[in-house]
Amino acid sequence: xxxxxxxxxxxxxxxxxxxxxxxxxxxxxxxxxxxxxxxxxxxxxxxxxxxxxxxxxxxxxxxxxxxxxxxxxxxxxxxxxxxxxxxxxxxxxxxxxxxxxxxx
Numbered sequence: 001x002x003x004x005x006x007x008x009x010x011x012x013x014x015x016x017x018x019x020x021x022x023x024x025x026x027x028x029x030x031x032x033x034x035x036x037x038x039x040x041x042x043x044x045x046x047x048x049x050x051x052x053x054x055x056x057x058x059x060x061x062x063x064x065x066x067x068x069x070x071x072x073x074x075x076x077x078x079x080x081x082x083x084x085x086x087x088x089x090x091x092x093x094x095x096x097x098x099x100x101x102x103x104x
Contacts, residue, residue: 031069032052032068034069035067036059036064038060042054043059043063045059045067052073054069071083072085
């Protein structure tokens with residue numbers, strides 16, 4: 001009976017280790033560009049595709065500025081979170097008519 005418990009424990013540990021290894025592989029750094037905005041959810045980077053809740057760095061002083069941020073992104077059905085590892089201010093993007101889009 002004890003050997004079955006040991007085997008189950010070993011298999012469980014192997015399964016969890018495998019899951020963590022797979023999760024680490026998919027958590028590569030990505031770059032997004034958008035405007036830093038204060039919302040009810042906190043500070044977000046509003047990019048073309050969606051809003052990313054910011055973690056990892058305090059971007060409060062960059063509210064209203066266009067930034068390029070690098071970090072790991074976690075997604076759920078309702079939100080995306082970027083854990084920022086680096087950020088820099090960039091020139092505002094222009095649309096096809098040459099207009100600078102405004103912050104939300």
